[in-house]
Amino acid sequence: MDHQLYLGIDVGKTEHHATAITAVGTVVHDKTLPQSEPKIRALLQTLRAEHGAVLVVVDQPKTIGALVIAVAQDLGIDVAYLPGLTMRRVADLHEGQAKTDARDAFIIADTARTLPRTLRGITVAEENIAEPAMLCGFDDDLAAQLTQVRNRLRGFLTQIHPALERILGPRLGHTAVVTLLTRYPSPTRLRSAGRGHVRALLKKHAPRLAERLTEEIFTALAEQTVTVSGTTAAEKIIGRLAQQLAQLCSQRVEIEAEILAVVDAHPLTQVLTSMPGVVVRTAARILTEVVGKNFKDAAHLASYAGIAPVTRRSGSSIRGESPSRRGNKTLKRALFLSAFASINASPASRAYYDRKRAQGKRHNQAIIALARRRTDVLYAMLRDGTFYTEPTPPAVALAA
Template identity: 40%
Template sequence: MAWGVLSPAVVGCLRPLTGTCADRGLVRKVVEALVPSSSLWNAFATREDQLMGDSPEPAPEVFVGVDVAKGKHYACAMSAGGEALFSRAVPNDEGAIRRVISDAPDHGRVALVVDTTSSAAVLALTVAAQVAVPVAYVTGLAMRRAADLYAGAAKTDPKDAQVLADFAWRNADRLTWVGVTDELLARLRILNGRDTDLAGDATRAANRLRDALLAVSPALERAIGERLMSTPGLRAALARWPTPTALRAAGRARVRTLISRRSKRAAPTLTAQIWAALRSQTVTVVADATWGETIGSLASELDRIIAQRERLAADIEEAFLEHPLGKVLNTMCGFGPRTGARTLAEIGDPHRFANPARLAAYAGLAPVDRQSGRSHTTGRSRGGNHRLKTPCSWPRSSLPNTTPTPAPTTYANAPKARNTTPRSSASPADAATSSWP
């Protein structure tokens, strides 16, 4: 195996994995999906083509479409020939789900088809995994486009379940199969979801805090607004002295001392900026005391959310590094604990992607051809799994590009090679003599 193109850190992490098909397969697909033509993959291109691939299974003979809901699902079963077998409501409890799955095998091998993998579907997916029933997932966009092909404008649970089952047996080769999730991947997904929620909460709290500061002192908001998320000492000072009146009463020395307890390097600059803002405004707004209570509460809330997210980051890193490929992804450019954990959680079992191109297309990283008449261009995809696309975008751009970058004059010289004139450089005489098609 040619290890020369990899850094020593990556080599040290990858050597133990060369004997494991699943681990090598995920490394291959991540690297080649991010950099399709990169020489990085030359280090892994030994016997992967023989080792990778989808596990062949007997084709399902019955497709049970399940329109997932919080309290009561709706199931519709169809045979592989399009014959409707049964259709009924299914309460979201283990016994009812087991009865639906046990009724379907009377007509052949069963596959479950769901329209979401969210919390409402977790119990159904778990029961299906226990009884070894494969589960297919139809995205919301594909579901809605398929529903548009059927007569009627009604949107009901029975119709959605029927559309799922009918779409599944007609497009069995295009379904996305959901693999069994192990404990570690499930933990990563839960932690990632919680981290995303906290990030949104922190942004909302910071925006509300800045809006309140803007009401009492626009100059103060301009001075410290951008640093609320990154400076804990500033949040502590606002929680204690939330208004210009309170800051003046506390005094410059006390404010600087409190900020320096948690943000020592930023304390002198921040204190100077705060006092410059205080000097620029002498009036006190109406309801200053009420604004102070609001600002102090928001500053404390923001500080609590950020502290909670920092503790969660430690849990994410611990779970991420427990995964066999955690240390590998952590050494790749652009992958940290958060991005690596999201990548592992979204990819799951690498065997569900037949090749790296499918992984790139699933993530929305593959280029999209647009051809109409003589126009043929290539652009970026607007679709894909955005939970996977977002953490992979920066690693993809930060990995070394093995394709030579064209010189800046390449585009301008291309028309000369074709004996044509670029539109931007065409003279008025050329434009006047040009013929209109």
């Protein structure tokens, strides 16, 4: 569609800045815009009535920019997204060095008018994609908090009893260890409880591990006879951190169940999970990052994910390929982990991985190469809605 007006919006938490430029480059609107549906709706309706077809372009399509997009789509107005990195590069071509909302909004609108190829389309998200996308985002937040709490917990254990940390620290992802530290959050409390109580508590959550872990714990306790200063305060903190860790783990389990319930209903989930190495959780990540976006071919998808190698060449003296530092990090991680998991689940993946290793590639390089190869198959599966079929190994001719 030919647009008569380009509305660039530099989004903000409480208010945006909106700049509208006509097709010939005339600025017809340049004001702040409250983060309010009535105000946004009124502005869009007025601009469309006065100038014709409008293209709304934002620099943040999610979170604080979601309301603008939703209102525009509800009115039937086209919307697009200008990536932040692209915007910063284009900004260098404009006069001035100031960083203001008004300047950013102008640059967004002017870029949409003069460089339409830099824009990314925004489609109306499917409800069964928007919901898992939000749940996955919250799950990412919980995962980050879990890592932070575990690191703090290991830090306190290392400070007061390094030997005990070497036993319990690597196992903080296990419910039995978290429960143990919640009940007995210090070396003194563990010694006072004795082997019997510690073993009994561990058996409730880890029957096979309880006996061995109990012996390892008390062997570690025997290695240190002195009490480090601050141990009493650390005991209180460790107990609280262990409780926080247990709560975060419980929330992740609940969120995972909600994600699986939503994603399992999507028609493409069974297609994705038919591929070795792709479980429902991975399928959720792939769906939320891929569905609604248009990719010309598998190479385009691989480039978007950041798993396509980047060629660097200068004349005839410097040439080579290196891993991309760009791309969608969430999708890249999902494809990387699924490729890694497929090594033990698919003979074809194992054979390809071994071949790359034999060529001298390091482990991560071989996994990235495998992920790139699997992207070709994944693209075809999503495009055609077909299930994965394991490649048939070539027949070996027998000598007569």
